[in-house]
Amino acid sequence: MRLTSVLTSIATACLALLGTTAVNAQNIGNPPMATDGLIIVEGANEMFGNRTNAGVKSAEKGKYIVLESKATTGYTMVSRQTKFPYNELIPSWNVWCPKGAGVRLLLSTAVTPGNNDWFEAARWGDYQFPYPVEFKQKVPGGEYVTDTLLLKGTSSYISWRVEFYRGSTNIESPKLSLLAASYSNTLKKKKIYAAYGDKRPFFMEPTGKKFQLDVPYTTQVVSDKSRVNEICSPTSVVTAIAKFGIRADLDRACDLVYEPYEKIYGNWIRAVSLGSQFGARGYITRFRNISQVNETLRKGYTICASIKFPDNAVPKDELPLMYGNRGTDGHLICLIGIDKDGWIITHDSASRKNGVACRWSQNAMKKVWVDARGGVGYVFTGKR
Known part of the structure; x- marks a missing residue:
């Protein structure tokens, strides 16, 4: 990408480019009746709510999820139902990784995710993951492009699966404290907008x-x-x-x-x-x-x-x-x-x-x- 016009002085102005x-x-914009929601799942108690996890534990009085002391890999899974059906979703998370460790975020929009329903949304840390990277993925019901899920239809469910990795137990564990999903219905649905839209x-x-x-x-x-x-x-x-x-x-x-x-x-x-x-x-x-x-x-x-x-x-x-x-x-x-x-x-x-x-x-x-x-x-x- 390049700027529309090159500014004359890099010392005084350099309008930078966002890499998306x-x-x-994909026309991420502001159509009439666009309706937005936000889910935040925070702390070990909320993220352990599904009881679907392995090799991980709560740490620092429930603030974080980390690997168990003898584990080099582990995962936790969280599922939520949205307030209304969405066709766009942008995930985010709060993680921390030391050198030699990493975390990987997978998402699913299925009611009950099976093995083929997950797709990678993000990774963090310098751990060498044994998985290829795809930044424009065909996923169930749509595509995931760089950092945004775009569905052809809609879903009312979102599941996060966070995988933890470290090279050895001598390396400090990665930490996870928050998962979020900003979801939107941009299909001009009057009933959804009437019930959930911000009409100001x-x-x-x-x-x-x-x-x-x-x-x-x-x-x-x-x-x-x-x-x-x-x-x-x-x-x-x-x-x-x-x-x-x-x-x-x-x-x-x-x-x-x-x-x-x-x-x-x-x-x-x-x-x-x-x-x-x-x-x-x-x-x-x-x-x-x-x-x-x-x-x-x-x-x-x-x-x-x-x-x-x-x-x-x-x-x-x-x-x-x-x-x-x-x-x-x-x-x-x-x-x-x-x-x-x-x-x-x-x-x-x-x-x-x-x-x-x-x-x-x-x-x-x-x-x-x-x-x-x-x-x-x-x-x-x-x-x-």
Whole structure:
């Protein structure tokens, strides 16, 4: 991928690309009556609810699931029914891995999953898994592309199977603390929308008062120019978790989150895993209006928003200064507040000069984020 236009100065602006072009092609957007749900399963007690596990145990007063002391492999499985049938789903999880260990996430939409109903959604850690990697998979009822499940029909069930691995019992166990699924029905179903949809208008009236979280800024304009225009996602994560006193090294973050098979830094699930590796709690969800954004920010949470827009798609006076009339094929920005006029305040890692606490109109955010990217955002809530 490349930017729609190359900016003239890499020192002042470098609009980076989010590595999810495959998902773009699947029209993840904001159709009328789009209805979203979120499931979070957290802690060993909830994740052991199915009693379907082997080689793992609860640790640290039920905060984590880890391998048993004499086990080098193990698994746990969790199933949930959704509030309504969905046709899109984006998973996320909070995991931590030492060197020589790894975790693997499999999903199923079947009511009672059989062996052929599972597909791999993510992996984390440097363990050498004995399984091939596929990033555009035909799965029962649809396909899984990079980080997003797209069904031809619908399902009302989701199951997670997490597999734990380590090279020997001398290596510390991987840790799992949270599983999440952001699911959506985008099929214009009136009854589902009437029962479960958020019917508030996209635009929110200005409050006349500025609200801004205290979030240190991080730039992606780094010395390694070979990846400077590709690392907006890990940079946004490093920025977002800094709000909670977690100061992560950007170079290490880029190395950890890089997906060598697709050669991208912007896999959404891996971005949340990155935050968790550094000690943050987070998940992926969808935003459809500014009231949802306002509520999330006022809880003290940070949001990393996935945006995309072509040249001249948004009036330049509604965008941060460094954009001008230019667009981006994909980028991540960190939302940190709303000003007195209702404009969204963000840290944009693309420009050290103009990216700090820069502002977007609500209309711009609708076009570049919610309409273009389905309002997908990483939410970080604090230390895990």
